[in-house]
Amino acid sequence: MASPPDTSKTTKLERYNSYIRRVNSTKLLAASSKLLFRVTLLVALVLIFFFTFNYPPLSDTPTSAGHHVHTTSHLLSSAFYGSGASWEKEVRRSSTPRRPNGFSVLVTGAGGFVGTHCSLALKKRGDGVLGLDNFNTYYDPSLKRARQKVLKQHEIFIVEGDLNDGELLAKLFDIVPFTHVLHLAAQAGVRYAMENPQSYVSSNIAGYVNLLEVAKNADPQPAIVWASSSSVYGLNTENPFSESDRTDQPASLYAATKKAGEEIAHTYNHIYGLSITGLRFFTVYGPWGRPDMAYFFFTKDILQGKPINVYQTHDNKEVARDFTYIDDIVKGCLGALDTAEKSTGKGGKKKGPAQLRIYNLGNTSPVTVGKLVSILESLLNVKAKKHVIKMPRNGDVPFTHANVSLAYKDFGYKPTTDLSSGLRKFVKWLIEFFAL
Numbered sequence: 127m128a129s130p131p132d133t134s135k136t137t138k139l140e141r142y143n144s145y146i147r148r149v150n151s152t153k154l155l156a157a158s159s160k161l162l163f164r165v166t167l168l169v170a171l172v173l174i175f176f177f178t179f180n181y182p183p184l185s186d187t188p189t190s191a192g193h194h195v196h197t198t199s200h201l202l203s204s205a206f207y208g209s210g211a212s213w214e215k216e217v218r219r220s221s222t223p224r225r226p227n228g229f230s231v232l233v234t235g236a237g238g239f240v241g242t243h244c245s246l247a248l249k250k251r252g253d254g255v256l257g258l259d260n261f262n263t264y265y266d267p268s269l270k271r272a273r274q275k276v277l278k279q280h281e282i283f284i285v286e287g288d289l290n291d292g293e294l295l296a297k298l299f300d301i302v303p304f305t306h307v308l309h310l311a312a313q314a315g316v317r318y319a320m321e322n323p324q325s326y327v328s329s330n331i332a333g334y335v336n337l338l339e340v341a342k343n344a345d346p347q348p349a350i351v352w353a354s355s356s357s358v359y360g361l362n363t364e365n366p367f368s369e370s371d372r373t374d375q376p377a378s379l380y381a382a383t384k385k386a387g388e389e390i391a392h393t394y395n396h397i398y399g400l401s402i403t404g405l406r407f408f409t410v411y412g413p414w415g416r417p418d419m420a421y422f423f424f425t426k427d428i429l430q431g432k433p434i435n436v437y438q439t440h441d442n443k444e445v446a447r448d449f450t451y452i453d454d455i456v457k458g459c460l461g462a463l464d465t466a467e468k469s470t471g472k473g474g475k476k477k478g479p480a481q482l483r484i485y486n487l488g489n490t491s492p493v494t495v496g497k498l499v500s501i502l503e504s505l506l507n508v509k510a511k512k513h514v515i516k517m518p519r520n521g522d523v524p525f526t527h528a529n530v531s532l533a534y535k536d537f538g539y540k541p542t543t544d545l546s547s548g549l550r551k552f553v554k555w556l557i558e559f560f561a562l
């Protein structure tokens with residue numbers, strides 16, 4: 127009869143095998159948890175990489191001047207700026223009118239020069255005003271922030287965002303039944319277009335179309351008043367310029383994008399019934415103005431003893447502009463808003479013909495740049511270090527001169543501020559603001 131198995135050996139063997147099984151399963155567990163950790167780490171790294179390098183970047187437009195025009199990417203802005211109950215409350219409060227039959231106006235470019243002044247004027251008369259601005263770095267954004275502070279003191283909220291952020295714009299129109307849009311946001315400046323052309327396409331074409339797309343889908347559709355430019359007259363030789371003069375010879379990309387805006391306005395009026403009024407501003411100046419404009423940097427340079435270049439035409443004539451004081455421009459903008467008819471469309475469907483208008487808003491008395499400089503010299507009591515140079519081929523035109531009879535007839539536009547008086551107010555502001 128077979129001897130009984132040596133249980134001690136079997137037991138030992140069993141114990142050894144179960145030990146090996148335990149060790150193996152521990153090893154397996156350790157290996158699989160290490161593998162899981164590595165996979166998790168890898169996935170995390172991939173996600174970090176995606177959101178860092180693929181998430182819409184800050185659009186960074188380098189310029190030859192070495193400075194970049196930074197704008198927050200629209201997705202980022204709507205993710206960061208366009209959400210939350212308190213944000214919505216701010217939007218509603220700011221845009222609600224305080225007078226019977228008051229307007230509810232979306233002012234794009236509200237952090238800008240004309241935008242700030244128009245927003246204040248609308249709010250003071252009891253209209254609701256909501257600002258939209260991307261606070262880009264075309265010029266020192268601290269000036270825009272200072273304007274924003276003034277608006278905040280008058281309970282005007284500016285949504286930080288870009289015209290190209292369709293999601294954000296649609297959200298604003300979902301929250302607010304805007305009666306009007308005062309569209310002043312744009313890449314301005316005639317000469318800068320040669321340094322940074324894409325900025326003009328992005329703001330003045332793509333941005334404007336995006337705004338019109340959101341507006342035509344809105345219910346109710348707002349009436350739109352927007353800033354075109356005297357520069358659309360380009361090489362036109364008529365003097366003064368009338369709205370019916372030719373505007374097919376733009377001398378700069380800036381002018382071409384504003385002219386394009388006028389044609390695009392015709393299309394959205396024709397197809398969707400949007401009521402649209404274009405205003406051709408003529409070299410607007412005044413307190414809180416734009417530092418990239420000659421009257422502004424001439425003043426600072428004269429005060430700081432720096433030389434200034436006074437342009438002359440190639441046939442040795444002085445260049446001239448129909449400089450228009452900001453308070454007159456504001457009256458023109460409000461006149462256009464007050465006489466704007468309602469859009470006829472609804473949710474993107476046209477119901478009938480709609481108003482389409484274009485007006486000159488100028489001062490009707492052009493002044494040479496040389497005269498501008500001598501007014502500044504007497505206001506500042508400082509002699510300018512003038513270099514008279516030929517006007518560079520930079521998109522500038524020799525003169526502008528507005529015929530404003532159409533704006534006068536339709537909404538009583540009448541400029542009342544001459545250049546000396548306007549510059550006096552500007553210089554007073556500049557010295558106080560910069561504590562010079």
Ligand SMILES: O=C(O)[C@H]1O[C@H](OP(=O)(O)OP(=O)(O)OC[C@H]2O[C@@H](n3ccc(=O)[nH]c3=O)[C@H](O)[C@@H]2O)[C@H](O)[C@@H](O)[C@H]1O
Nearest residue numbers: 314315355356357407408409419420435436437445495522
């Ligand atoms: O009406 C407009 O729609 C435009 O007005 C403004 O353009 P402009 O009329 O060209 O103003 P601005 O640059 O201040 O030059 C003033 C004068 O100084 C001359 N100029 C300029 C620079 C210089 O160094 N020397 C000089 O003589 C220059 O040749 C010109 O004769 C806005 O910038 C523009 O956004 C748009 O709104």
